[in-house]
Amino acid sequence: MSTSTTIIYQPKTEFNPITISSFKAYDIRGELGVNLDEEIAYRIGRAFAQILYQRYHAASTQPDDTTSLRPAIVIGSDIRHSSEQLKQAAIAGMMDAGIDVIDLGMSGTEEVYFATSHYQALGGIEVTASHNPINYNGLKLVKEHSKPISADDGLAEIQALAESGKFTTDNPSGKLQLLTDKSTYVDHVMTFIDTDKLKPLKLVINSGNGSAGPVVDLLIEKLAQANTHVEVIKLHHAPDGSFPNGIPNPMIEANRVATQQAVLEHNADLGIAFDGDFDRCFLFNEKGEFIDGSYVVGMLAQAFLNKYPNESIVYDPRVIYNTEAVINDHGGNAVISKSGHSFIKQVMRDSSAVYGGEMSAHHYFRDFFYCDSGMIPWLLTIELLSITGKTLSELVAGYIEAYPSSGELNFRLTTHDAPAIINAIEKNFSVQNPVKSTLDGLSLNFGEWRFNLRASNTEPLIRLNIESRGDRKLLDTKIQEINEWLAAQGARPA
Template identity: 85%
Template structure:
């Protein structure tokens, strides 16, 4: 669909300096009416467009080849939250007032903005979403040319400063707005990741959590059906609904997994799939309804990619590493570790040319998807892998879990000390054992047969703990209990 459109938001006539405290390390997230509203979204959209266009003009003047084919336009989409459309309209007005054209993608997931930014050769893209945050929150995820991330030290702070100052250029002709909601090109691209002819009969449960995933799932089901793939799909909480009648779509919360687990068992399905609100994360359940921790999915997909692309690089984060590193070594890949967070992973992937990157938080990144994360590609790759190997998901990951058990991510709220104080104290506590230390992302201490990572969250007021061992489940249990008890003494309360 392609139509011209207009935006209804009208900004203030004058812009006083304000403080905007919804900017995070690599995105914008805030509580509605507290540190995020339509006026702030307008300022962010206008600052974003102005800064990107200035960079574009400088690149053209300097004949920078990687920007020569770009168009002075920004793509934008929004999730299903009730506040998202209004925030999107405000951001659109800001972009247009900066003199930049806008391509409105309609209701989308974040990865659709990633795709469209590169597909339409735009200067950048915005997804209005709060992902899995509470219903009274929202935010904006920003990317620049070629779907590259923007972080605090690579443009985001500059955007914040301009948005806060309100010192916008005023001599630009207003940009034009176009509505392009056809998802065909995006679906075409996603489907290139698998060979449909290799698919064997499988029954799937797909839980969209009443988020933005439903329409895309429908389109993928149609493609699979048209191609004659013997895949039966049962949808759950499928209709997009910004009131989230079945709870905020966040499968990281154990209580939110129950519906998918029950549906897998009741329907005797081969695989359960669940998404967060903007479906940039994909969560998998085996044929027994067991939730599979994301770190083991990283190992499984790393193995699948190395089977297809020998000796390629695989990027992973430092929270849980034993299994991933063992898989990469066994399949002659090149292991590349990166700080957690999408902007860091994507940068390291581009630098190393990695074919795949994964985080235990269920973010999966693909070189052939502009080095971006996708929630749709992982489950398609998984059904292809189940079909090719003839194994169940539990059979594919049981060896990983037994060889390298982990605690899963444990979250704590701090009531007495701040995160740096806690991290420094725990380093001192274990220094007597002379572990191998890494400060790449928080604190990682490796004792040979077990290790842990303790880090402050980039998006929430939490510290996050992960512990793993080399096949010793008793050691894992004892060390997990020991560190949890120590944290409790320091005033760290389980979240």
């Protein structure tokens, strides 16, 4: 533990009203020098701290689950070259609001989630742009107990205060601690598996030159200390904010090639890849094939229900057939939620779900403060490979055959907006009398096949997922049919 005394950013003493357009539905993301810079990061940090501090003091007269907290905020940052400066600006803002700050140094988003709860802090910030282009950055915010903050649950209030610049000035400056030791976090992550059950395995782990590398090293060390025989081939391992091997985003097919080739070259049992802040985990089987996230959700749901019978599992509505079948077949309680981490986490808390998963490769765990982790899924997977004696392709083959799906197909809008297209496709298919859900976009279920069409929260895109019950030919026919229909509406494959 050490105390940092140098704050790089020197804020203004007076703040005029400005407009900050980098606030999104669940977090803050913007283009550097356009709608995100050090002044904006300072304002956000100061507004965030002021609002949480006011809530903390109000709770002292009305005791609730915030009364055991300490008046401090945790902050970390990814490896991007701009992240340290933005972090220091946010730190200056929080300290000027009278809040103590715990700086985790270079870290992943899940480390902030863990530290916020572990240190009983009022909230946490991760400075990251995850998988966005190199000229972008952002801030992910959580409040007490690592609970998410959304536009309708505090984020809009933070934006309004940051834009107005009407900050309180009567609080003494907060103090800053630099706490970069990751051992407690790593120890907690390791509790999710029984290392005595692990068999010899060879893994390829692609950290994408993001923030994952140091944590991967610590987990490998823990596996070695437990006398396991897990061999790891490290790919694009060293953190490097210039991203010499491209932005770490395994959702892009071209970015999967290096991992796939390494799995085949080294005859590995499993390939693992992360995005920049490693809150998402992507898996490749022993053949180098990318495993769609919806099947990973089913696999982990089954693993959890084998350990914890009759528990609730939360999943998103984009692809559901396989997940629902797995949960029902293994005696679990299936709980559907709108996609997005704020919704998933709240539904998990409401249902006390042991696990939640999204096809986008976000995986959430009750024993990780209902937060998502990119490290826990691959550890659970190597435990599952060891316990079953099966390969990953064997574990998911039955899922894929029983419930084939298209994977997420993205379309760029050119002539119509998303609501117009969604309304039109609903009208087009209404004559077939499907079961309709508008929980998240539009879902139409025709019995033997279904689709979900939803607008992107961040880009001028609509996202399509189609699945069928064991009929690959039907699936292919429907993919072609809806592709052609969308093209007629001016939506082009992105």
